[in-house]
Amino acid sequence: MRRSYVHGESATAVATAATIASTTTVTTAPTSTTITATTAATKLTAMDTHDITLTINGTEHDLSVEPRTLLVHALRDELGYTGTNVGCESTLCGACTVNMDGDAVKSCTILAVQADGTELRTVEGLRESGTFHPIQEGFQKEHGLQCGYCTPGMMLAATDLLEENPDPSDEEIREGIEGNLCRCTGYQNIVNAVEYAAEEMRADDTGSTETAAADGGVPMTDYEAVKEED
Ligand code: FES
Numbered sequence: 001m002r003r004s005y006v007h008g009e010s011a012t013a014v015a016t017a018a019t020i021a022s023t024t025t026v027t028t029a030p031t032s033t034t035i036t037a038t039t040a041a042t043k044l045t046a047m048d049t050h051d052i053t054l055t056i057n058g059t060e061h062d063l064s065v066e067p068r069t070l071l072v073h074a075l076r077d078e079l080g081y082t083g084t085n086v087g088c089e090s091t092l093c094g095a096c097t098v099n100m101d102g103d104a105v106k107s108c109t110i111l112a113v114q115a116d117g118t119e120l121r122t123v124e125g126l127r128e129s130g131t132f133h134p135i136q137e138g139f140q141k142e143h144g145l146q147c148g149y150c151t152p153g154m155m156l157a158a159t160d161l162l163e164e165n166p167d168p169s170d171e172e173i174r175e176g177i178e179g180n181l182c183r184c185t186g187y188q189n190i191v192n193a194v195e196y197a198a199e200e201m202r203a204d205d206t207g208s209t210e211t212a213a214a215d216g217g218v219p220m221t222d223y224e225a226v227k228e229e230d
């Protein structure tokens, strides 16, 4: 698996090259230092990119990334999934949250090579067949966003919570999204939005609520009508 290659042979080779270069700098004459350092640099250049495959919202993407490329940058800059935002780049704000193999993760602290072979869901993948996901509906109906910067990450954290716990209490919702910060501080409405989504998803599962569309949400074509209702 490429992941073990990156953490195994590749890492060893890089460390070896670095050791050779630094050792040589101390112990050998300037001329041979230059030659050896160049050789090490050449090795590093040769390992500059890795071929990985990411399945995003059901679509497989093959790409080459540098070992240092963060998953969030691969998503946004290499593949154009710009719905995933970048905030702190240090696991604090949650703006970069995506779903990887069924769990919400912060894509600013995962290397793209570590995500090789995984299935990812981004905010673009929440809408299915032209229909909003209940969590999107909830944010719209309950006014769960202001500037919207935290919203994609909030939605991915919330869907992860609802997939694990379809009927969360107010407190459980707050715990579920505690890794995501909203600079506009609209937390109460965000909690309301998650509660709305939980209800809709449960109703959709049982098929017992007329307000839930048969396919689980509001058709995109009805979006303007929904806005009018509000
Ligand atoms: S950008 Fe990833 S947690 Fe803030």
Ligand code: FES
Residues within 6 Å of the ligand: 144, 145, 146, 147, 148, 149, 150, 151, 181, 182, 183, 184, 185, 186
């Ligand atoms: S809506 Fe502005 S950061 Fe949350």
